[in-house]
Structures are given as C-alpha cells and as structure tokens.
C-alpha cells in the first residue's frame with residue numbers, strides 16, 4: 116500500500132512495490148543463476164566476474180521489464196503528449212547501482228549475492244561507464260531523463276550509440292595522452308538492439324522538381340544511404356514502477372553497400388564503403404566548446420535526428436493525422452547539435468506528406484524548443500553552405516526558404532534596416548557563407564531557454580537582442596539541476612542516511628524538503644555526525660585513489676577540488692597560481708608552513724585533444740604537483756593530486772569527499788555549471804565568481820556560506836572597454852609576480868624555461884579570461900577560506916546549510932520548469 120511505500124503515503128506517484136520473480140532473496144538467487152546458466156552459458160563455479168556482472172544486471176533488467184512493457188502499452192493506448200529529448204550526448208555513468216536503486220532491489224541483490232558467495236562490489240567495479248558525452252551538457256541530458264522517468268512524464272531520449280565514447284585520459288611525463296574508450300569490448304547488459312526497427316537515412320545527391328498532377332513539387336534524390344539501428348535502454352524512475360526509453364542509434368551499411376560487392380566485383384571497395392557508413396557512429400567528438408566544422412560531425416547530427424523523427428512518426432504517431440503532431444510531441448533541442456531536425460521535419464511534411472509550406476511551418480514551430488548552453492561566440496555552431504549543400508542539398512533549400520520568409524517578416528516590422536537584416540539572417544556571409552544554427556533554432560523554436568538566470572539574461576540581452584525584440588516572450592530561463600538519486604543517494608550513502616534519519620525519505624523526490632535540515636545545523640550532535648560522514652567519505656576516496664592511481668592522501672587535510680573540463684575560461688590557471696603562491700611563500704621563508712591550513716588540491720580535467728593551451732595547462736598542473744609533493748618543506752601542508760581520466764564514476768567518489776568546491780570561471784562565461792550544484796548538495800562550500808548558477812547558489816545559501824570573489828559580469832565588460840592590460844596587474848602585485856616568475860624560471864620544468872613560457876606570456880599579454888585581474892581577489896578569498904576552515908564547527912554548520920538550502924537544484928525542479936513553461940506535458944498518472 117502507499118503507506119508502506121518508500122516514497123511515503125503523500126507522494127502522488129507512490130505505487131505499491133510490485134512483486135516478481137526477483138523480489139525476494141530466493142527469487143533473486145534463482146533468477147540470477149538462471150541468467151548465468153542460460154544467458155551466459157556458464158555454471159557459477161566457472162563464471163568470470165564479467166559473467167556474474169552480466170547475470171546480475173540481467174536479473175535487475177528482468178525485474179524492470181514488466182514495468183517497461185506496461186509503460187509502453189499504456190503510452191500506445193492513451194497517446195499522451197511526450198517529450199522527445201534530442202541530444203548528441205548522454206553521459207550516463209554506471210547503470211547497475213542506479214537501476215538497483217530505482218527498482219528497490221539493492222538490499223535483496225546484496226543479500227542474494229552474499230548467499231552465492233559473491234562480492235557485489237567486485238561486480239560494481241566491473242561495469243565500464245558509457246561515456247557518451249563530453250561534460251556538463253551530456254550529463255545534464257542524463258539527469259533530465261532520470262527525472263522525467265521519476266516524475267512519470269512520457270519521454271524518449273534520442274541520441275547516438277557511439278562505439279567509442281569520450282577518450283580515456285592517461286598521463287605520460289605529466290602530459291595528456293588519449294586512448295580510445297572501447298566501452299563495448301565486453302558487451303553491455305543494458306542495451307536492447309532492434310535491427311528490425313532500423314531506419315534508412317539519406318545523404319548527398321541533388322534536388323529536383325517534378326509535376327505531381329499539376330502541382331510542382333520538390334524532391335531530394337539522395338546519393339547514398341545508411342541504416343540507423345536503434346538500441347534501447349531502460350530509464351527507470353525512482354521507485355515508481357515507471358520505465359522510460361533511451362534510444363541510441365548505431366550506423367550500419369545498407370544492403371545497397373552489399374550490392375556493390377556483387378555488382379562491381381570490387382570487394383575491397385565494398386568493404387571500404389561499409390566502413391565509411393559505420394564511421395558515422397564510431398566516435399564521440401571530444402571537442403567540449405569549439406565545434407570543428409567537420410563533415411563527419413554534420414553526418415552524425417543529421418543521422419540521429421533523421422532516424423529519430425522517422426522513428427517517432429512511424430512508431431508513435433502511426434496513422435494518426437499529422438496535423439495532431441504538436442499535441443503528441445515536443446522535440447527539445449539540446450543545444451544546436453540536433454537543429455538540422457528543423458528542416459528535416461519540414462522536408463518530411465512538405466515533400467513526403469505533401470502539406471502546404473505554411474501549414475507545415477505552423478506545425479514545425481510548435482514541435483521544437485531550443486536550449487542554449489553557452490555564451491562563448493566561438494562555440495555557436497555554424498555550418499558552411501558549401502558543406503551543407505553537398506551533404507543535405509534539400510535541407511539547404513529549406514533553410515533558405517525559412518530565412519527568406521523570416522527576413523520578409525523582419526522587414527515588414529522594422530523596415531529596410533539592412534544592418535538589422537544582416538545581423539538577424541540565418542545565413543551569414545563572412546568569413547564564408549554559412550548557416551547559423553542557433554539562429555535557425557531561435558526562429559523555429561516555440562521557446563528558447565538559457566540554463567541559469569544570468570545566462571538566460573545575457574543570451575536575451577547581449578547575444579540575441581534583436582530576436583528578443585522580434586519574438587517577445589520567446590526567451591525564458593530554466594536553471595539546470597542534477598539528479599539527487601545518483602549524486603546524493605548513490606554517491607553519498609552516509610549523508611543520505613543521516614538526512615533520512617533526520618527528516619524521513621521524502622526528500623529524494625522532493626528535494627526542497629532538505630530545508631527541514633536547517634534547524635539541525637544548530638544541533639551539535641548532528642554536526643558531529645555530519646563531520647563524521649565527510650571524514651568517512653574522504654577515507655573512501657583515499658582508498659579509491661590509492662587503488663586506481665597509487666596516490667597516498669594525507670589525513671586531516673582540507674580537500675580543495677576543481678573537477679571539470681579543462682578550458683581557459685574555467686580558469687584552472689587561477690587555481691594553479693594560488694597553489695604556486697602558497698608554495699613560493701613557504702619555500703622562500705616568508706610564511707611558516709605551520710601557519711597555513713593543510714590542503715590537498717584535487718584536479719580532474721580532460722582537454723580537447725586539439726586544444727594546445729589546455730593540454731599545456733594540464734602539463735603544468737602535473738609539473739607543479741610533482742615538485743610540491745616531493746618538497747619536504749611543504750610536506751604535510753600542501754599536496755596536489757591529479758587523477759587521470761576524470762569521469763562520472765570518479766565524480767561520484769570525489770564530490771562527496773570535498774570540503775571546498777572551486778567554481779572560478781570568468782563572470783559571464785560559464786553558462787550554468789552543474790558540478791557546482793553537486794558539491795553544494797554534498798556539503799562542500801563554494802569559492803566562486805558571480806557566474807552561471809553560482810549566482811543562484813549564493814543567493815540561496817547566503818553570503819556567509821559562500822566565498823565570493825572576482826569581478827562581476829558588468830565589471831568584466833567595463834574593464835574590457837577600458838582596455839585590459841594584464842601586465843599591469845602582474846606589476847602591481849608582488850605575490851602574483853613571484854608566482855609567475857617561479858613558473859617562468861623553469862622551477863617546474865627542470866630548469867627548462869621554454870616549456871611553460873607560452874602559458875606565462877599568454878597571461879601577461881593576452882589573458883582573454885582575465886586570470887590576472889581576478890588573482891588578488893581570489894587569493895584574498897582563499898585566505899578567508901583558511902580562516903573559516905580553522906573553526907571546524909562553524910564550517911560544518913555552513914556545510915549543512917548548503918545542503919539544506921540547495922534543494923532547488925534538483926533536476927526534478929528543472930523538469931517541472933520545462934513542463935510548465937515550455938513543454939506542457941502532464942505526468943501520466
């Protein structure tokens with residue numbers, strides 16, 4: 116009954132746990148052994164860890180299957196409006212624990228494995244996480260689909276099943292070396308391939324017009340095709356008996372490729388063609404900010420959205436009237452990567468379904484909404500007309516027509532203001548004629564949203580002000596969020612238990628209830644218990660880092676953590692300068708080692724393989740770490756650790772152990788950040804700029820519980836306008852000069868001054884992201900951190916208040932905002 120359900124009697128989604136073959140320990144053991152024997156073909160006695168991991172995963176899967184099928188049946192029957200989330204990336208993280216949690220099978224599975232004499236942790240460790248994303252954007256998609264399932268909102272996540280996800284990072288002599296991420300080598304128990312559901316995707320060729328009984332129509336005569344094969348993944352809601360679907364597409368050659376073997380007799384050529392087709396879903400592009408206008412990337416984008424739209428129309432809309440499409444679906448565009456879906460839907464409606472252009476456009480406009488995740492101008496995607504015309508000639512024609520109609524309307528409203536027309540055109544003429552995908556998405560989308568208040572405001576007023584004027588009400592904000600199931604409950608079981616003991620279980624699906632912890636911040640026993648959880652999480656992290664990387668971590672240190680992609684705008688260099696400043700001030704004798712707060716600095720960051728400066732910064736972090744960690748003068752006081760290959764799995768260990776969260780981007784550059792939310796919800800205090808969602812975190816937790824530093828976004832603008840000269844800051848600050856000089860001297864590169872010279876001169880003479888301008892303010896804020904940490908009890912109190920006040924950052928709330936402001940898709944109760 117709902118009263119005994121873990122969600123509590125009041126939760127509207129509460130369902131009695133369904134019994135099934137695996138819902139008792141005995142049943143679980145039986146099903147597990149059945150899977151081991153009949154699916155893996157091995158007896159327990161001869162099974163490998165991988166066999167046992169598969170059998171365990173399959174047993175969880177079997178349990179969820181009835182619910183999945185039931186959800187699919189109900190959706191077919193009731194035809195609710197659903198969300199199709201179109202995203203080139205899903206950074207899922209490991210699935211086993213998540214699915215055990217969602218199904219409520221955790222304890223049963225642990226007991227069942229114990230009865231079989233198996234250590235379930237060994238099987239957890241066996242899972243290779245699917246790293247099908249670069250960073251925040253991909254992880255956000257994963258959090259969103261978790262929340263939609265938990266809220267019973269019908270949703271299909273569409274994306275690409277990359278054979279190789281984000282590269283595996285190793286360090287050789289402190290420098291990043293990339294290895295392929297062969298995550299599928301041992302197979303994945305979580306995927307269900309459906310070759311019979313394959314969709315054919317066309318490319319190339321030319322367009323022509325033809326006479327259709329007196330009507331002149333256009334059509335596309337493609338040059339080649341590939342097959343898109345769907346792989347389905349379960350997306351279970353948390354203890355609510357719901358399972359949504361993630362459908363990722365894999366590219367394979369069509370029969371036509373095979374036919375070529377037959378016809379040409381050129382076997383080698385035929386195999387080459389096959390490889391060519393399969394390249395499309397081969398590898399995730401590891402660029403995290405600047406899109407490289409690569410043809411294969413455009414192929415990937417079109418490949419997955421064409422397959423997804425075709426799939427939705429065939430399997431979900433079926434024979435229903437195409438005019439009802441907006442009542443059945445909203446396609447959410449996760450950044451510009453899927454925006455080619457707009458002309459694709461127009462092509463399907465006009466060329467294939469023979470709708471009038473205007474009717475098709477009315478439908479299309481209602482079916483899309485667009486989320487922007489950046490402000491960096493170089494990150495706004497553009498595709499050259501030349502490339503688009505070669506790969507997707509019909510789509511280019513359609514984009515031109517959309518643009519012509521749109522610019523006509525602009526002229527009608529604003530007159531022949533050529534400057535304005537040029538600024539708003541979807542087609543830009545310089546440096547080469549190209550399509551601005553963000554503009555296309557803005558014109559087509561029913562709504563356009565940024566991902567934090569500040570970002571949405573800058574997007575509206577600074578990046579796309581003309582569009583905001585032209586489309587009043589189109590721009591909105593939805594502040595990002597994170598799933599508390601993975602990032603609190605699973606990542607931090609100790610804290611979760613403490614919270615539940617204090618305020619009950621409801622918080623995991625209603626995160627604002629963490630507010631009830633506020634009064635506990637004043638309770639010394641609770642503070643002690645909270646401190647003990649943090650200490651235990653640090654010990655657990657130490658074990659992981661020792662086993663993974665051989666690192667030995669010092670006890671009793673403040674854990675100061677900066678984990679995120681390596682990018683100049685995120686300013687890992689500011690962190691490096693702080694460390695070097697501390698190191699220099701002690702080793703030169705100006706500061707007593709005993710007078711500083713002992714700290715371990717942890718970095719985690721991958722650099723895009725082609726981003727030379729980012730890679731050099733990684734090298735510098737490792738170099739500083741080697742010197743600092745080996746210097747007896749700072750032993751026990753400063754330690755720098757940079758575990759390679761930061762990913763979701765490592766994040767789940769590092770974040771719960773952190774004391775200090777570094778969110779130090781230049782104001783106006785980080786759209787939102789989501790790591791910042793994960794840290795705060797796990798009881799770390801933030802040192803941060805007024806950027807992205809930091810602004811909202813600080814407003815919620817209060818100035819006393821947040822270390823703010825640096826220029827505000829308007830101050831950044833002013834300094835640029837006044838003419839920024841970083842060298843002036845270098846001259847004016849002794850500490851900064853000493854730190855920079857130490858790096859330039861070769862102290863971290865065996866005396867070789869050339870190694871880090873490009874970093875130093877870039878900071879001195881360019882410094883696009885104003886590291887030097889914010890340095891002194893950062894160092895001052897770090898001094899406040901040191902002082903605050905010395906009062907353990909007060910620090911813990913602040914940490915508890917961070918947890919209590921950050922319930923807003925649940926991705927469930929983000930989903931509610933999307934539903935209310937953009938999607939209008941009620942839960943399917």
Ligand code: F58
Pocket residue numbers: 249250251252253255402403404405406488489494566595785786787788789807
């Ligand atoms: C990130 N973008 C933002 N892009 O930088 C971050 O502030 C925000 O919190 C997050 O999105 C979620 O909204 C991001 O991760 C990418 O990784 C793209 C990958 C493909 C190429 C372009 C960047």
